[in-house]
Amino acid sequence: MAFISSGVCMTLRWLECMSNYGKSEARKRFFAGYFAYGVPMPADDAEDRMENGWFPMGEGRDYQAPKMHQGIMPLREKITFLSGLSHPSMRTTSAHKGADYFLTGADLLKTYDKQSISIDQHIASSIGDATRYQSLVMSSMGGVNRPYRSSTLSFDRNGRPVPAQNKPAEIFRRMFGEVSDSERNALVSRGSILDEILDEANDLNRRLGANDRKKMDEYLNSVREVERQTERTRLWQTTSKPKVDSGALELEANPTTPREYLKVMYDLLALAFQTDSTRVATFQTACEEAGETDRFPSAIGLPHSSHKLSHEKKNYADVANYITFLNDLYSDFLQKLDSIQEEGGTLLDNTFCFYGCATSKTHQAVNYPIILSGGKNIGFQHGSHLHYEDNVPLSNLFVTIANQFASPIESFSDSTGDLTEVLS
Helix, strand or coil, X not given: CEEEECCEEEXXXXXXXXXXXXXXXXXXXXXXXXXXXXXXXXXXXXXXXXHHCCCXXXXXXXXXXXXXXXXXXXXHHHEEEEECCECHHHCCCCCCCHHHHCCCCCCCCCCHHHCCCCHHHHHHHHHHHHCCCXXXXXXXXXXXXXXXXXXXXXXXCCCCECCXXXXXXXXXXXXXXXXXXXXXXXXXXXXXXXXXXXXXXXXXXXXXXXXXXXXXXXHHHHHHHHHHHHHHHHHHCCCCCCEECHHHCCCCCCCCXXXXXXXXXXXXXXXXXXXXXXXXXXXXXXXXXXXXXXXXXXXXXXXXXXXXXXXXXXXXXXXXXXXXXXXXXXXXXXXXXXXXXXXXXXXXXXXXXXXXXXXXXXXXCCCCXXXXXXXXXXXXXXXXXXXXXXXXXXXXXXXXXXXXXXXCCCCCCCCCCCCHHHEC
């Protein structure tokens, strides 16, 4: 792969090439990843507990990792397993709503009106202005889908879903391709339309009663946010993008070729962080909805959908093999980050990664399977399995994460405190 920086072209292997780009001051980065339908959970005294189980045996630093996590064990001192945490208001949900509340902690049990900002977008609002893209939102399905079957993990300050990107070639083009005339013209047109909308809305607002004016103010705030983002995009159009040769990336991969597709999506995430195109990213590997992503087990020769596999109650071998497949791809991503040297350590040392699912067994929205990774230079420590009682909300962790990245906060969603155990 050829990578061009400062006018010098180097034909090197991908990771070597990446390690030569962007050596500068350490930057804080945040990643959140999600997989669907829960994990196999044989009983602790079952013969296949270590062969097919997800959660480690034992707590603290002396835990034993089951077989499905062996791929990540070279990073043992840079990872932490969490168990016992969940979002209290959603513990009784039985449907596959996990992606909708995984990063928000919102009470969506009876109504979607309470949806709130996700932790990634909270962080992006604080550190995102330093990069071309405030955040990179990705999923294998793309878009937002529908409430309670979301295909995005990210929600803005008003609880509106942020559409996810799912086409590798388009993601690459946006980060590293030339800005087209049509894109420039579209921004000019959008700016003109927004000016008209604001003028008319402000005029109308002066003639409204107090209740209607409150609703109009909410609308105007949304329009002004779009206006701010438009102006930000326009300014970044004058800044050159990193020059990256796509030759080593399978940009035409799609969900019908799961292994190749998930790999290139993780490759793009690594590139996004390394080239400082963004410092905040999310990736929902599969939507809890029937479709192409439900056929991902075909990558390892399994004939069943991931949804069907998740309902297995006795023979966990197939579902364990599938989760191992997902774990290994994620492990490769983390090890790629850890192989890239930059100021103060590796890219993983400067990137805090949060990965997991919003159900333990499918339909059981408690005891989320979660792995924390990296972020040593952001203040996180690893090497343990930390178990929490079920009265501890996952949002307590989000308070801790937010305080390492953003302006200090006392609460996030339904938090009752923070989790200082994950800090050095």
